[in-house]
Amino acid sequence: MPKKKQIYARPDLCAGCRICANACALVHRGEANPRLGAVRIRQNLIERYEFQEICRHCEDPPCVDACMTGCISKDPGTGLVIQDQSRCAGCWMCLMVCPYGAVGRDVIKEVAIKCDRCAGRKAPACVEACPTGALVLETREDAAEEPFFAEPTVAG
Amino acid sequence: MEYVIIGNSAAAIGAVESIRKVDREGTVTVISSEKEHVYSRPLIAHLVAGEAGEDKMPYRQADFYRKMGVRLLLGHKVNGVNYEDQKVFINGGGELAYDRLLIATGSKVSVPSIPGLGLEGVTAFQTCAEARAIVEMLKAGRKKAVVIGAGLIGLRAAYGLQKGGAGVTVVEFLPRVLSRVLDAEGSELVESILKKGGLNVLTGRSVREITGTGGRVAGVVLDNGEKLPCDLVVIATGVAPNLELAAGLKTGRGIVVNQFFQTSYSNVYAAGDVAETMDIPRGVPRVNANWPNAHEQGRVAGLNMAGRPVPYKGSIGMNAVSFCGVPVISIGVFDPDAEPESGYETKIRKNPEANIYQKLVFKQNRLKGAIFIGDLGCCGAVKDLIESQMLAGIIKDSILEERYQLYGFLRKRRQEKLEGKQVRWPETYSITQKYQKSFNEETWTERERDQRPW
Ligand SMILES: Cc1cc2nc3c(=O)[nH]c(=O)nc-3n(C[C@H](O)[C@H](O)[C@H](O)COP(=O)(O)OP(=O)(O)OC[C@H]3O[C@@H](n4cnc5c(N)ncnc54)[C@H](O)[C@@H]3O)c2cc1C
Numbered sequence: 001m002p003k004k005k006q007i008y009a010r011p012d013l014c015a016g017c018r019i020c021a022n023a024c025a026l027v028h029r030g031e032a033n034p035r036l037g038a039v040r041i042r043q044n045l046i047e048r049y050e051f052q053e054i055c056r057h058c059e060d061p062p063c064v065d066a067c068m069t070g071c072i073s074k075d076p077g078t079g080l081v082i083q084d085q086s087r088c089a090g091c092w093m094c095l096m097v098c099p100y101g102a103v104g105r106d107v108i109k110e111v112a113i114k115c116d117r118c119a120g121r122k123a124p125a126c127v128e129a130c131p132t133g134a135l136v137l138e139t140r141e142d143a144a145e146e147p148f149f150a151e152p153t154v155a156g
Numbered sequence: 157m158e159y160v161i162i163g164n165s166a167a168a169i170g171a172v173e174s175i176r177k178v179d180r181e182g183t184v185t186v187i188s189s190e191k192e193h194v195y196s197r198p199l200i201a202h203l204v205a206g207e208a209g210e211d212k213m214p215y216r217q218a219d220f221y222r223k224m225g226v227r228l229l230l231g232h233k234v235n236g237v238n239y240e241d242q243k244v245f246i247n248g249g250g251e252l253a254y255d256r257l258l259i260a261t262g263s264k265v266s267v268p269s270i271p272g273l274g275l276e277g278v279t280a281f282q283t284c285a286e287a288r289a290i291v292e293m294l295k296a297g298r299k300k301a302v303v304i305g306a307g308l309i310g311l312r313a314a315y316g317l318q319k320g321g322a323g324v325t326v327v328e329f330l331p332r333v334l335s336r337v338l339d340a341e342g343s344e345l346v347e348s349i350l351k352k353g354g355l356n357v358l359t360g361r362s363v364r365e366i367t368g369t370g371g372r373v374a375g376v377v378l379d380n381g382e383k384l385p386c387d388l389v390v391i392a393t394g395v396a397p398n399l400e401l402a403a404g405l406k407t408g409r410g411i412v413v414n415q416f417f418q419t420s421y422s423n424v425y426a427a428g429d430v431a432e433t434m435d436i437p438r439g440v441p442r443v444n445a446n447w448p449n450a451h452e453q454g455r456v457a458g459l460n461m462a463g464r465p466v467p468y469k470g471s472i473g474m475n476a477v478s479f480c481g482v483p484v485i486s487i488g489v490f491d492p493d494a495e496p497e498s499g500y501e502t503k504i505r506k507n508p509e510a511n512i513y514q515k516l517v518f519k520q521n522r523l524k525g526a527i528f529i530g531d532l533g534c535c536g537a538v539k540d541l542i543e544s545q546m547l548a549g550i551i552k553d554s555i556l557e558e559r560y561q562l563y564g565f566l567r568k569r570r571q572e573k574l575e576g577k578q579v580r581w582p583e584t585y586s587i588t589q590k591y592q593k594s595f596n597e598e599t600w601t602e603r604e605r606d607q608r609p610w
């Protein structure tokens with residue numbers, strides 16, 4: 001199967017501005033609230049450290065195993081892991097098992113928020129919006145050649 | 157190839173899907189004693205609560221079995237299996253030959269021995285049929301319920317009944333709620349949340365007798381002689397692996413399987429709540445009964461049945477629930493006091509006013525378990541760390557604080573996972589003393605400049 005385009009995160013370029021999260025929430029929910037976006041920025045302001053959490057659309061997604069209502073499924077055609085939010089029961093099983101911390105919690109509707117890689121759009125909203133190029137959509141044939149995550153900028 | 161699967165829930169569905177990924181020719185037969193199309197078992201509490209309608213119950217779409225080419229025998233109980241002749245005996249006379257058999261019969265309710273269990277209005281809380289019966293009883297005007305047992309299922313039943321309009325009292329024999337999911341402090345917090353939510357919880361009390369009038373429940377009598385009038389009783393005193401069909405197979409607490417889910421007969425597999433698998437944090441076989449494990453085990457067992465050997469990495473006991481909007485997650489070894497071994501170390505962060513309680517359990521610098529209440533923090537990453545059992549001494553102090561070391565660790569870990577690259581860890585990685593940040597200001601700025609393109 002040919003490799004599909006993926007969203008790659010480059011934490012070293014992330015400025016922690018959360019424009020991606022706002023864009024995501026705006027496109028999917030109609031309001032610019034970074035807490036309702038499917039990208040989350042983990043940030044430590046004192047130590048200056050940013051880190052994006054975004055769905056990898058895994059090969060064998062643990063969230064599909066975990067989802068007890070069956071509302072998360074992997075599309076065999078596109079390879080995308082899609083959630084049907086209308087059936088979500090807010091049990092947070094998926095949140096517990098995702099190794100990338102990619103599932104968010106919509107505390108207003110009590111449902112999980114998960115990336116659908118903007119299935120209907122040309123390019124994902126977050127990638128379009130990121131001003132520093134810290135989120136990119138591309139196909140990487142040999143992922144090892146270009147490190148996906150750069151080394152941390154502080155020794156350790 | 158004749159595949160026969162006994163059971164029709166998480167594990168069975170996982171197996172059907174993965175068998176069909178590998179083998180589109182063989183015949184797959186699913187037999188279950190329940191009559192329903194596969195439904196989400198944990199959701200029955202939401203059904204009683206009226207939050208999820210019947211349309212939300214199915215776990216897979218209506219045409220799932222047809223698409224997968226599955227022969228369905230619903231409402232048929234399997235009475236026994238002859239493992240030597242490879243035959244399954246179905247209640248009512250039929251028999252079925254198999255080449256590969258999967259036992260996914262799940263858990264059964266363990267019922268205490270108290271008088272009055274046969275009365276009308278006393279029910280367990282395990283199946284969709286039982287949940288529907290409870291909904292009917294609520295509709296018929298029953299308003300007072302007693303739930304026996306304050307485990308996960310008991311509290312979920314109580315939640316459903318309360319939302320469904322009944323006044324609920326939960327009676328728990330042990331001194332605290334959720335004793336198999338949380339430690340003492342976490343239980344206390346959850347209990348206070350529940351009480352604030354209007355639930356009546358009696359701990360350290362047991363039910364001596366269920367009384368009735370005219371064959372119908374009228375109340376329960378507690379061990380101290382107190383009488384609680386009620387018209388509905390839910391028994392939720394725990395579940396145990398359903399070993400009905402295990403005669404002839406090697407069993408512990410559940411059916412013993414190897415890492416390919418084979419039982420003592422190599423063409424008989426077991427997965428889900430019935431199977432006893434390797435517990436990753438403890439390193440001993442254990443029944444870890446929950447939905448994610450059941451589906452994953454079914455999926456891996458299915459691949460193995462269809463002839464693609466895939467070893468299973470082991471299971472972790474874990475649970476996620478919400479009480480009154482406060483999320484509660486517990487993973488692995490959550491309470492060192494309840495473990496037979498010693499040598500555990502814990503890290504705690506809490507704020508009871510904000511309903512926050514977080515706890516990590518380490519042993520020899522490996523993360524063994526965690527509790528998250530209120531604030532879920534990086535719980536996915538924590539679960540990943542428990543699963544991989546890698547040394548995590550260096551980030552012990554920073555996980556709950558979400559400090560730099562944690563983010564650095566996560567980045568390396570993800571890089572490793574996604575690219576299959578082995579990232580070498582510095583020696584300091586496993587030392588026990590507090591992490592010291594040591595870097596040379598000059599080289600650091602050099603590197604900064606190199607890496608940032610502007
Ligand atoms: C009220 C409730 C709430 C829960 N909440 C959660 C939760 O929030 N999170 C979580 O992780 N887990 C939860 N669980 C546990 C979860 O439902 C189980 O771990 C999961 O269903 C296990 O799936 P399984 O396929 O192993 O077996 P089961 O779901 O137990 O299914 C076994 C099936 O086999 C059939 N069967 C058994 N014996 C025979 C026989 N002899 N012949 C034919 N058929 C047979 C049964 O009818 C049943 O359909 C909850 C359970 C309950 C009851």
Ligand code: SF4
Pocket residue numbers: 054055056057058061062063064081097098099100101102103114
């Ligand atoms: S939500 Fe997490 S587990 Fe699920 S596909 Fe995305 S990265 Fe993988």
Ligand code: SF4
Pocket residue numbers: 066067068069070071072083087088089090091092093094095111112
């Ligand atoms: S929170 Fe929603 S999407 Fe996640 S496992 Fe539960 S039902 Fe599925």
